[in-house]
Every structure is written in structure tokens, then in C-alpha cells.
Amino acid sequence: MKKIFLCSIANINSGTCNEDCKFCSQSVKYRADIERYIHKPIDTIVTEARYVESKGALGFCLVTAQKGLDDKTLEFVCNVAAAVKKAVPRLRLIACNGTASLQQLLTLKEAGIVAYNHNLETSEAFYPTICTTHSWQERYQTCEQVNAAGLKLLTGGIFGLGESHEDRLCMLTSIARLNPISVPINFYHHNEALPLSPNPLSVDEALRLLQLTRKMVPHADRIMVAGGRELLFKNRMKEIFDYGVNSIVIGNYLTTSGCDADNDLQMLHELHFGIATSPEDA
Numbered sequence: 001m002k003k004i005f006l007c008s009i010a011n012i013n014s015g016t017c018n019e020d021c022k023f024c025s026q027s028v029k030y031r032a033d034i035e036r037y038i039h040k041p042i043d044t045i046v047t048e049a050r051y052v053e054s055k056g057a058l059g060f061c062l063v064t065a066q067k068g069l070d071d072k073t074l075e076f077v078c079n080v081a082a083a084v085k086k087a088v089p090r091l092r093l094i095a096c097n098g099t100a101s102l103q104q105l106l107t108l109k110e111a112g113i114v115a116y117n118h119n120l121e122t123s124e125a126f127y128p129t130i131c132t133t134h135s136w137q138e139r140y141q142t143c144e145q146v147n148a149a150g151l152k153l154l155t156g157g158i159f160g161l162g163e164s165h166e167d168r169l170c171m172l173t174s175i176a177r178l179n180p181i182s183v184p185i186n187f188y189h190h191n192e193a194l195p196l197s198p199n200p201l202s203v204d205e206a207l208r209l210l211q212l213t214r215k216m217v218p219h220a221d222r223i224m225v226a227g228g229r230e231l232l233f234k235n236r237m238k239e240i241f242d243y244g245v246n247s248i249v250i251g252n253y254l255t256t257s258g259c260d261a262d263n264d265l266q267m268l269h270e271l272h273f274g275i276a277t278s279p280e281d282a
């Protein structure tokens with residue numbers, strides 16, 4: 001039986017980023033109408049962790065909206081990790097906190113984080129078009145440090161920003177070189193406040209990109225569809241699993257609502273898929 005790895009995202013610090021990534025409503029530069037806070041209360045995060053675990057999630061990703069880690073944020077993420085690990089030990093804790101040094105990554109590992117998510121987002125050549133405040137190379141280096149720290153690497157990107165097909169191929173080639181365990185693929189979710197045009201991809205094009213991702217990163221355990229799933233695929237969502245996808249994000253995304261987790265579970269049930277209960281399952 002095919003098993004699907006379910007991940008969930010906790011936005012533990014929202015909408016406070018000074019970077020200018022044009023696809024991101026968490027940047028303070030674009031004044032998108034989203035909830036903004038420095039630290040989500042740890043009790044609330046633990047409650048969210050219990051809820052998603054009860055729905056079958058195995059991965060729980062602690063996301064902060066900043067360019068990278070500073071001492072205070074690192075301490076906060078470590079405290080959150082310790083509290084969630086104690087309350088819901090079955091969850092595998094992932095951190096997604098931007099650029100990070102080897103030492104910072106080792107500190108996260110000590111606190112119980114097992115994997116780090118840092119997306120390349122797009123190709124090296126196209127990156128300056130969507131972000132001017134930091135470089136693609138910095139992102140790539142953080143991914144290398146994740147591997148050096150002995151954490152599992154999750155790295156992927158976002159399609160539908162105006163990139164060319166060549167850019168997509170370059171991004172996937174770079175991702176494959178980093179040998180990630182999981183490749184999170186996002187589809188740009190347009191927000192009126194952001195300076196990009198709406199995502200031009202059709203469902204058929206998006207499905208072909210998932211297939212291309214699976215083909216070009218053959219050694220990754222998982223190809224995950226993250227942001228944009230509901231918006232883009234709508235009533236054709238089931239088809240993503242025919243194109244190499246074996247992981248999805250359940251519940252809400254960082255600043256947009258996802259499907260009701262029960263609807264996703266129902267969909268997987270109708271497809272006769274199981275839910276991964278260990279990383280080796282998916």
C-alpha cells in the first residue's frame with residue numbers, strides 16, 4: 001500500500017521579516033494583510049502539535065519569518081522544540097529558520113530537531129529578480145551546512161514566479177546535488193499586496209513539474225506538495241499522487257489556509273493510501 005507522509009507547519013514567528021522576497025507575504029515591505037507576531041506562545045504551539053499528530057502528521061515544522069537565526073530566535077526555537085518533543089514525542093521536528101551557521105544547526109540538533117528545511121526557491125540566475133536583500137548562494141551554503149551538521153535536509157522551491165523552464169531545470173539540478181531527503185514544492189499563491197503577477201501555471205503544467213521534480217531528484221525519499229495545493233489543483237488534487245508525490249502538508253500554511261485536515265484524510269482514504277507512521281514508510 002502506498003503511504004503518504006504528512007507534514008504540518010507551525011508559524012511560530014509571523015510576518016516580521018525585513019527581506020524583500022517578492023513572493024512572500026511575511027515581508028514587512030509589502031504590507032500584506034496577515035497576522036504578525038514575534039513569538040507564538042509555546043502552549044499554543046504544543047496544542048497545535050497535539051492536534052496535527054492526532055490527524056496523522058509525522059513531521060512538524062517550526063517556521064520563523066526572518067532572514068536567519070539570531071541568538072534570541074535560536075533560543076526560542078530550541079525551547080519550542082523541547083516543549084513539543086516532551087508533549088508529543090512521536091512528531092519528527094523540523095526547523096525552518098532561514099540562513100543558519102553550522103554551530104546554530106548543531107544547537108538545534110541538540111534540542112531535538114531532526115531535519116532542517118531551507119528552500120532554494122528558484123534558480124541561481126533568476127533569484128536576484130525575486131529577492132535583492134540576500135543571495136541564492138547564501139541559501140545554498142545553508143543547505144550544505146545542514147548536511148554537514150548531520151541533520152536531514154529538506155529543500156525545494158516555488159513555481160509560478162515568472163521563472164523560465166530553464167530556471168526550473170537549474171533549480172532542480174541544484175536541489176539534486178544537495179541530496180535532500182524531501183523536496184517541498186510550492187506553487188505561488190498570489191496576494192494583491194505582492195509585486196508579482198498571479199501564478200500563470202495550469203493544472204496540467206503543474207502536474208508535469210511534479211513529475212519532472214520526481215525524475216530529476218530520484219534519490220529523495222519524498223516529493224512533497226506544500227503551499228498552493230488547494231488553490232491550484234482544486235478538484236484535481238488527487239492527481240498529484242500519480243506524478244510522484246508522496247508527501248503533503250496538512251492544515252494551514254504560513255499565512256494562507258489549507259484544506260481541512262479531515263478532507264485530506266478522506267481523500268487519502270478514497271485513494272486507498274495509508275499514512276506513513278515512520279519516515280521509512282514513505
Ligand code: SF4
Binds near residue numbers: 018025027
Ligand atoms: S527571507 Fe523568508 S520570511 Fe523573509 S521575506 Fe524571504 S521568504 Fe519571506
